[in-house]
Amino acid sequence: MNAPWKPSGIAHRDPFTAFVCDETTAETLRPIAAELGWSTDKINKGGLRNAIQSLSVSASPQILFVDLAESGDPLNDINALAEVCEPGTVVIAAGQVNDVRLYRDLVASGIQDYLLKPLQPDMLREAFGHAQAMLNAPKHVEVAVDRPHSAIAVIGARGGVGASTIATSLAWLLADKEKRSTALLDLDVHFGTGALSLDLEPGRGLIDAIDNPSRIDGLFIERAMVRASDKLSVLSAEAPINAPLVTDGAAFHQLQEEMRTAFECTVVDLPRSMLVAHPHLVTDVQIAVIVTELTLAAARDTIRLLSWMKSNASEATVFVLANRLHAGGQLEITRKDFEGSIERKIDYIVPFDQKLAAQAAKLGKPLVEAGKNSKTAAPIVALVAEIASSVDAGAAQEGPKLGKGTSLIGKFGELRSLMPKRKPKAK
Ligand SMILES: Nc1ncnc2c1ncn2[C@@H]1O[C@H](COP(=O)(O)OP(=O)(O)O)[C@@H](O)[C@H]1O
Numbered sequence: 001m002n003a004p005w006k007p008s009g010i011a012h013r014d015p016f017t018a019f020v021c022d023e024t025t026a027e028t029l030r031p032i033a034a035e036l037g038w039s040t041d042k043i044n045k046g047g048l049r050n051a052i053q054s055l056s057v058s059a060s061p062q063i064l065f066v067d068l069a070e071s072g073d074p075l076n077d078i079n080a081l082a083e084v085c086e087p088g089t090v091v092i093a094a095g096q097v098n099d100v101r102l103y104r105d106l107v108a109s110g111i112q113d114y115l116l117k118p119l120q121p122d123m124l125r126e127a128f129g130h131a132q133a134m135l136n137a138p139k140h141v142e143v144a145v146d147r148p149h150s151a152i153a154v155i156g157a158r159g160g161v162g163a164s165t166i167a168t169s170l171a172w173l174l175a176d177k178e179k180r181s182t183a184l185l186d187l188d189v190h191f192g193t194g195a196l197s198l199d200l201e202p203g204r205g206l207i208d209a210i211d212n213p214s215r216i217d218g219l220f221i222e223r224a225m226v227r228a229s230d231k232l233s234v235l236s237a238e239a240p241i242n243a244p245l246v247t248d249g250a251a252f253h254q255l256q257e258e259m260r261t262a263f264e265c266t267v268v269d270l271p272r273s274m275l276v277a278h279p280h281l282v283t284d285v286q287i288a289v290i291v292t293e294l295t296l297a298a299a300r301d302t303i304r305l306l307s308w309m310k311s312n313a314s315e316a317t318v319f320v321l322a323n324r325l326h327a328g329g330q331l332e333i334t335r336k337d338f339e340g341s342i343e344r345k346i347d348y349i350v351p352f353d354q355k356l357a358a359q360a361a362k363l364g365k366p367l368v369e370a371g372k373n374s375k376t377a378a379p380i381v382a383l384v385a386e387i388a389s390s391v392d393a394g395a396a397q398e399g400p401k402l403g404k405g406t407s408l409i410g411k412f413g414e415l416r417s418l419m420p421k422r423k424p425k426a427k
């Protein structure tokens with residue numbers, strides 16, 4: 001219920017709406033609302049359920065008062081409210097359950113305050129005073145940043161190379177480390193793991209978008225995207241596998257457009273099949289990360305993807321990231337041979353780390369969050385730093401960058417043994 005990605009353009013909204021379960025509560029509320037200059041007509045009968053119904057079809061107010069008295073499962077209902085309530089609204093709840101755990105859980109799910117019934121005029125004044133202060137507080141998030149939007153596509157050269165793992169990690173790092181509001185768009189519509197890997201329910205947003213591209217606008221984005229953290233939102237789906245994907249791609253284009261205005265970064269987890277069906281998906285992408293493995297098949301497809309990128313997104317900066325690199329030799333193809341056949345360097349190498357991958361999956365966290373300071377995460381962190389600085393320098397707009405890459409192999413000591421002939425190069 002607070003907006004990480006949008007300037008809080010909520011000044012035009014109604015200042016106040018209330019949903020109360022009984023006349024006594026309404027009576028206590030009316031004079032206070034009047035004192036604050038709010039219309040008492042906005043005090044509606046019916047508690048949380050009515051609030052959810054009403055907000056799903058109308059604009060949210062600046063301050064929302066909801067009575068939880070008739071709710072059997074307040075926490076669950078508050079989460080349902082969060083789905084229909086527009087970001088920025090300050091929510092104050094009231095109820096008769098005196099339980100500090102409930103209070104904490106409610107506050108954790110975004111409620112500004114929980115007032116114990118019966119209500120006293122003074123506690124209402126105080127709560128509304130705080131709410132107004134919240135709304136008037138300077139929004140430190142928005143003032144500082146005015147960067148161009150950057151769209152980053154992550155493409156796996158083969159299935160299972162870890163493209164989704166890398167995409168989720170990039171998005172998380174851009175949001176958490178680089179502090180940029182970030183959207184993760186998982187275009188593996190049937191089998192996507194964008195939400196699952198972050199321990200989230202994907203929701204119906206992406207499926208609705210595909211079904212009704214014309215409905216996609218800023219408000220749709222705000223409502224459909226699932227919040228993973230303060231600065232990271234996800235659009236992912238688990239579309240029923242008995243229904244083929246029917247789309248001309250308009251929805252994806254529209255989604256990218258809207259994300260461009262709503263976020264600073266968009267990370268698109270782009271399955272190869274999507275790229276074949278909807279090549280225009282990469283036309284506005286500034287950065288592409290091709291995730292590969294050191295295998296023959298992956299070398300072949302990296303070559304084909306690099307050449308495809310050259311003709312379909314010649315402006316994009318392309319990085320090649322080799323993932324799941326086994327340390328003990330036993331490679332199907334050496335790094336040197338791989339680089340020889342793709343006719344360029346591998347930019348980043350991420351070691352095979354079964355333990356960390358399993359831990360990340362168990363925790364429902366991105367690989368880089370589960371292994372924050374690990375050697376496995378280091379190259380991904382370095383890639384994000386390079387992406388961020390290239391975006392800031394406007395480097396992404398300067399022209400074709402294909403073929404240019406910076407090897408960071410020198411930074412990862414344990415990998416050096418794999419490449420005896422390569423001189424470590426400091427970045
Ligand atoms: N560096 C790594 N070391 C070990 N396992 C990894 C690594 N990167 C990804 N994985 C695992 O590989 C599997 C496939 O990853 P995923 O990201 O779903 O691949 P893709 O999207 O390319 O099909 C997952 O189980 C993931 O946890």
Ligand SMILES: [Mg+2]
Pocket residue numbers: 163164165188193
């Ligand atoms: Mg995937």
